[in-house]
Amino acid sequence: MTDVTETTDPTAGPTPVLAVVGRPNVGKSTLVNRIIGRREAVVEDKPGVTRDRVSYDANWNGRAFTVVDTGGWDPDARGLAERIKAQAEIAVTLADAVLFVVDATVGITDHDEAVVKVLRKSGKPVVLAANKVDDERTEAQAYGLWNLGLGEPHPVSAVHGRGSGDLLDAILEALPETPELNYDPPGGPRRIAIVGRPNVGKSSLLNKLAGEERVVVDDASGTTVDPVDELVHFGGKNWRFIDTAGIRKRIKEASGHEYYASLRTATAIERAEVAVLVVDGSQSISEQDQRIIQTVRESGRALVIAFNKWDLVDEERRYYLDREIERELVQVQWAPRINLTARTGWHIDRLTPALERAIEGWETRISTGQLNAFLGRLVQEHPHPVRGGKQPKILFGTQAGTAPPTFILFTSGKLDAGYERYIERRLREEFGFVGTPINISVRPREKRKR
Ligand code: GDP
Numbered sequence: 001m002t003d004v005t006e007t008t009d010p011t012a013g014p015t016p017v018l019a020v021v022g023r024p025n026v027g028k029s030t031l032v033n034r035i036i037g038r039r040e041a042v043v044e045d046k047p048g049v050t051r052d053r054v055s056y057d058a059n060w061n062g063r064a065f066t067v068v069d070t071g072g073w074d075p076d077a078r079g080l081a082e083r084i085k086a087q088a089e090i091a092v093t094l095a096d097a098v099l100f101v102v103d104a105t106v107g108i109t110d111h112d113e114a115v116v117k118v119l120r121k122s123g124k125p126v127v128l129a130a131n132k133v134d135d136e137r138t139e140a141q142a143y144g145l146w147n148l149g150l151g152e153p154h155p156v157s158a159v160h161g162r163g164s165g166d167l168l169d170a171i172l173e174a175l176p177e178t179p180e181l182n183y184d185p186p187g188g189p190r191r192i193a194i195v196g197r198p199n200v201g202k203s204s205l206l207n208k209l210a211g212e213e214r215v216v217v218d219d220a221s222g223t224t225v226d227p228v229d230e231l232v233h234f235g236g237k238n239w240r241f242i243d244t245a246g247i248r249k250r251i252k253e254a255s256g257h258e259y260y261a262s263l264r265t266a267t268a269i270e271r272a273e274v275a276v277l278v279v280d281g282s283q284s285i286s287e288q289d290q291r292i293i294q295t296v297r298e299s300g301r302a303l304v305i306a307f308n309k310w311d312l313v314d315e316e317r318r319y320y321l322d323r324e325i326e327r328e329l330v331q332v333q334w335a336p337r338i339n340l341t342a343r344t345g346w347h348i349d350r351l352t353p354a355l356e357r358a359i360e361g362w363e364t365r366i367s368t369g370q371l372n373a374f375l376g377r378l379v380q381e382h383p384h385p386v387r388g389g390k391q392p393k394i395l396f397g398t399q400a401g402t403a404p405p406t407f408i409l410f411t412s413g414k415l416d417a418g419y420e421r422y423i424e425r426r427l428r429e430e431f432g433f434v435g436t437p438i439n440i441s442v443r444p445r446e447k448r449k450r
């Protein structure tokens, strides 16, 4: 079960995305930590240690946004300039605004100039951070960065926090109120991310789905489609596939690096409503599959799991797969599972109903009356165990949001993790919530001051 921390507003919709770019070692991850106010992004003195996690929730002056740290790639790999450019290109594709970090103590390098070109071309708002301005003495060095032609450099010390408030103000100014890419007109095409390990058959599935019915995007309809997205018609309606460029072979080989793959996956999930995790049914469920599932759960997106290459699954494999599903996929038992063969198109018609069920679960709302009647029954059937002579009570519950369903429970004390899981299980039995993670946030009543 995912905890909704106090800092995130469960009623909030999708948040605008800020991507952080810059050469290795300029202090991107240190700055990300400063911005999110936690030590979550891994900072190591070894430059560019690969990081699994790329996107983080941030909040400044009551406004929520998502920070994507594009820094976790291996600078020892061949073609540094090429990679920096690719990183910047990905960043501008996925972000609503870009934070460009330059080391003020080093000044402008050729690599910085290359990034500037990409940023300019994109037309996305850019905030320029002149990092490592640790004291007044070094402040003058920041002024040299006016020469980049990106406007005012904001002197900041990621390590000490100096100037970070002003920088955050500038970031908020650059970010749109609502993320552009995340909104389609109501009733518009649903956003799907096809995700999974390399070679599981993602592009085969996409191609099969797109078939001959590739939709030509009509600008007049008011639907804006990012160049990396594609409208595909199947199962009687249009769907918007997120980041198809990343799925299609050509681009996949061009980018190559594993880190880009995970960055793309995470951001595609972030922008989607529902993720289709494609798994190679003929192979064991892997740790990488698990990591993607974790990302989907953390992002609060709906999930459908497609076991592809079913033509290669014999009876014996099927036996082991069932065991693996029981063992490895307990956390997402709620996700609809389908078996298909992308290569021939066998069973791909089962995707539409699975997607529809998942989206329906994701958007399910139950009334406060229904919820509290249910909670009353639940407590009667199975009260919370007594802890230290006390028995926490659930006083009142409300569904604060949908997509994913988010519940707030006001209680007289902290609930056991096991009891929270029990509540989630019973919620699912009672109301469905197929295909969606559920957030339950417990708010123990404040102790009265004597
Ligand atoms: P990244 O590769 O761009 O993500 O850079 P890191 O955040 O890993 O930082 C690279 C190095 O610069 C680390 O040793 C940091 O401690 C150091 N660093 C980062 N920000 C500052 C700063 O504001 N001032 C100083 N003096 N050092 C910094």
Ligand code: GDP
Pocket: 196, 197, 198, 199, 200, 201, 202, 203, 204, 205, 247, 249, 308, 309, 310, 311, 312, 340, 341, 342, 343, 344
């Ligand atoms: P991606 O890397 O996830 O996009 O995977 P691809 O779609 O490129 O497929 C990788 C390989 O698996 C290719 O050789 C495909 O022909 C093959 N493949 C895809 N779907 C199936 C399937 O349903 N059955 C079998 N046997 N092979 C498949």
